[in-house]
Amino acid sequence: MSEEAKSENPPTGPEIYAEYEELRAHRPVSRNEGEPWRVARYEDVRHVLKTHADFSSEVSERMQQDENSTTTMLFTDPPAHDRLRALVSSAFTPRQIDLQEEQIEARCETLMRDFAANETGDLITAFAAPLPVGVIATMLGVEDGDFVEFKRWSDTIFTDIGEILIGTPSPAAVAAGGEMSAYFQERIARLRETPQEHLLSDLVYVDTEEGRLTDGELLMFCFLLLIAGNETTTSLIVGCARMFDERPDIFDRLRASPDLIPTFIEETLRFHSPFKATLRRAARDLEIAGQPIAKGDLILPLIASANRDERAFHRPAEFILDRKPNPHLAFGLGIHSCLGASLARMEGRIAVASMLRHLDGISLCDPQMPELDGFGAPASVKVELRPAA
Ligand code: HEM
Secondary structure, eight states: OGGGOOOOOOOOHHHHHHHHHHHHHHOOOEOOOTTTTEOOOOOHHHHHOOOTTTTTTOOOHHHOOOOOOOGGGGEEEEEEEHHHHHHHTTTHHHHHTTTTTHHHHHHHHHHHHHHHTTTEEEHHIIEEEEEEEEHHHHHTOGGGGHHHHHHHHHHHHTTHHHHHSSSSHHHHHHHHHHHHHHHHHHHHHHHHHHHOOOHHHHHOOBBTTTBBOOHHHHHHHHHHHHHHHHEEEEEEEHOOOOOOOOHHHHHHHHHOOOHHHHHHHHHHHHOOOOOOOOOOEEEESSSEEEEEOOTTTTTOHHHHTTTTTTTTTTSSSSTTOOOOOOOOOTTTOOGGGGGTTTHHHHHHHHHHHHHHHHEEEEEEEEEOOOOOSSSSOSSOOOOEEEEEE
């Protein structure tokens, strides 16, 4: 029987979802003094994401003012965005993603086999963080000996991501950014001499009617992959473990029917959206759902709230393993929709398959662990493991 037909699942989800529910019901477009506008309902979030002419992605005043800064496609509007996205997409192809399957399988197998040899452990440090960092490092041609440094830069930069985007980055983040830039500048120069077989090399040689990527643009793309691709994928894996903790029956059902893993991943993306909110700036005086917004105001479309909107989803507070259709907004929408969505889905599917293979179950030591705002993952998630018999 489809889970859609049953209704025994109690609503779950830490406090953040109660707050989103209150916003959707009573304050769908609202803000606290000095903060961005929060947009809570599905249709309004969709509208903001889709209408890029009104809702600009050029959110960082610092980056706009700095003539020397090259921004990433995530923070640019057309026409600059269209050019960058077209150039990058011609190397970040479905074939390039398919090529990662083998390394993802191998990484999951090694990491999960070691992890499952223990009865307790830290899901983040042992599995959920090294997996996506390792995948991206390989795609960027980072050599094995440089991996620890790469992880350190990635962690330092991400810890300070809010300030990097719209504030003043910490000295540690500036230093890590400088070291990473120097590393990739040198590698890009070498790749211009001798191509290799990985994504960064393909990007160096992209040549279309849009032109070629400059060294600055290539460098920013390396940063963007770290920002957009690591913590989000880590959070997806944490979301999967949360569900196995809350609903051990789902773990057993997936073991019996692995063909349900893809819908499990989609529902986890909806239910525990890794990228809780993104940011836009009003390009003119406008309204959202009747609320006047002034040109220049910052706006937070709350993706995680939209994904639980009772106006868009049947029984949204329930995790329905085979929910169909599932038009969640976890990967965004419109011109900035996630470039790495199929890679993230593949990592999620393979990570879950490896958990099912090596474990009989997994529980969180702190089931009340809060969901974080923004798109960061927790630094540590202690778990108890039941290694497969
Ligand atoms: C579960 C994991 C992931 C989630 C939930 C996620 C979510 C998102 C979302 C919501 C956006 C749109 C942001 C906006 O409109 O402001 C986005 C953009 C982006 N993501 Fe992901 N992402 C994930 C994994 C990845 C991975 C693995 C990569 C690449 C390795 C990646 C690369 C990108 C890039 C390059 C963009 C910018 C696209 C553009 O501006 O045109 N993401 N992602």
